[in-house]
Amino acid sequence: MTDNEIIQMLEARRESGISALSEQYGAYCRQIAFRLTGRPEDAEEVVNDVWLRAWESIPPQKPISLQHYLAKLTRNLSFDRIRRQKAEKRGGNELPLVLEELENCLPAGETPESSLSVKELGSAINRFLDTQPRRNQDIFLRRYFFSETVAEIASRYHMREDNVRLTLSRTRTKLKAYLKQGGYL
Amino acid sequence: MNTDQLFEAIGEVDAEKLRHSEQSPRRHRPLRFVGVLAAVIASLAALTLIVNASTDGAMLNVLRIWLNGESIQTNDPRVQQSTDANGNDILQIDVDSKDYELIAAKTDESKESLVIQRYLSNEDGQMLGFVMQLNQVEERDGKIILIYGGDEIDLTEKLQNSDECTVDYSVYWDNKLASHILIRVQKTANGQYYVFTEPAK
Numbered sequence: 001m002t003d004n005e006i007i008q009m010l011e012a013r014r015e016s017g018i019s020a021l022s023e024q025y026g027a028y029c030r031q032i033a034f035r036l037t038g039r040p041e042d043a044e045e046v047v048n049d050v051w052l053r054a055w056e057s058i059p060p061q062k063p064i065s066l067q068h069y070l071a072k073l074t075r076n077l078s079f080d081r082i083r084r085q086k087a088e089k090r091g092g093n094e095l096p097l098v099l100e101e102l103e104n105c106l107p108a109g110e111t112p113e114s115s116l117s118v119k120e121l122g123s124a125i126n127r128f129l130d131t132q133p134r135r136n137q138d139i140f141l142r143r144y145f146f147s148e149t150v151a152e153i154a155s156r157y158h159m160r161e162d163n164v165r166l167t168l169s170r171t172r173t174k175l176k177a178y179l180k181q182g183g184y185l
Numbered sequence: 186m187n188t189d190q191l192f193e194a195i196g197e198v199d200a201e202k203l204r205h206s207e208q209s210p211r212r213h214r215p216l217r218f219v220g221v222l223a224a225v226i227a228s229l230a231a232l233t234l235i236v237n238a239s240t241d242g243a244m245l246n247v248l249r250i251w252l253n254g255e256s257i258q259t260n261d262p263r264v265q266q267s268t269d270a271n272g273n274d275i276l277q278i279d280v281d282s283k284d285y286e287l288i289a290a291k292t293d294e295s296k297e298s299l300v301i302q303r304y305l306s307n308e309d310g311q312m313l314g315f316v317m318q319l320n321q322v323e324e325r326d327g328k329i330i331l332i333y334g335g336d337e338i339d340l341t342e343k344l345q346n347s348d349e350c351t352v353d354y355s356v357y358w359d360n361k362l363a364s365h366i367l368i369r370v371q372k373t374a375n376g377q378y379y380v381f382t383e384p385a386k
Contacts, residue, residue: 064200065201067204068200079189083189098192102191106187121197122194123197125198126198129198137205138205141195145195
């Protein structure tokens with residue numbers, strides 16, 4: 001079944017669209033949710049929430065890439081769930097490490113809440129990534145969007161883990177400089 | 186700005202970038218797979234692989250388990266199969282050593298897609314995570330080609346008189362040997378190829 005067919009089912013308010021989503025993207029979304037939450041039962045609940053959110057948002061949304069629309073929903077809902085549970089210190093999930101690394105992109109010390117919208121900041125990060133070599137973009141997103149472990153990334157790209165860490169560290173430093181230069185920090 | 190906002194903002198990245206990241210470093214579009222979530226609970230004495238049924242009831246068939254390089258069939262006496270109260274299929278494998286690497290390969294019911302999950306533990310028996318890989322073998326112009334790490338490896342000769350072969354695959358990075366992998370390719374009775382990878386000894 002194609003993405004367009006699934007979207008048409010959702011637009012026609014046919015509940016079989018949810019089954020189609022689950023069949024086509026269930027494993028994919030569970031994998032993302034499991035990485036972030038670290039618990040199969042949390043991942044399962046997040047994925048159920050993703051189907052509900054997709055049902056509520058399509059229509060009016062008509063995603064160009066259904067897969068990545070679902071990936072974003074999964075990531076956001078996993079994040080919300082962990083934040084809600086205040087479970088950052090719980091072992092097994094990758095999120096605390098990812099957040100700790102991202103802290104390096106920010107100035108040291110207290111950082112006041114910014115009035116900058118997430119969308120504006122997201123656009124800036126998009127523009128920054130456009131300036132980076134494709135491989136570095138890919139590695140950055142594997143780590144900070146999909147929350148893959150350094151070991152997983154190293155295996156995928158046949159790199160040493162040290163090299164992955166170094167690449168990520170350099171990209172974070174450049175992102176920090178870019179955001180600072182653009183007045184975002 | 187704080188890290189939460191930064192994390193959320195990264196979620197706004199273009200779908201095209203995400204697609205590229207997901208498909209890299211493969212040259213070919215990866216197979217899409219339908220499947221289940223697998224979770225592993227490990228203890229010092231025993232390793233339990235829990236296979237959860239997906240919501241639509243489809244169940245993956247565990248095809249082969251590699252444990253520290255040894256191939257274990259699911260009917261091996263060390264493997265116990267059961268079902269828990271929630272209907273999840275459970276495979277329990279007794280492990281003598283606390284150091285292990287487990288690779289479980291599974292197919293969906295249609296046998297059209299293959300998921301290889303690799304579980305690693307540290308010396309205390311704690312899980313370090315798993316790596317999912319999709320690999321591909323193509324029959325093209327009378328040749329059997331393995332596509333791995335962006336390379337195409339001709340297996341025609343190796344598979345001429347056998348249904349199984351191995352390939353030593355070395356990866357160089359900055360002209361230095363970065364990793365050395367043993368790839369096992371197995372041809373099934375229905376003409377499909379399963380690809381297993383493990384660190385070469």
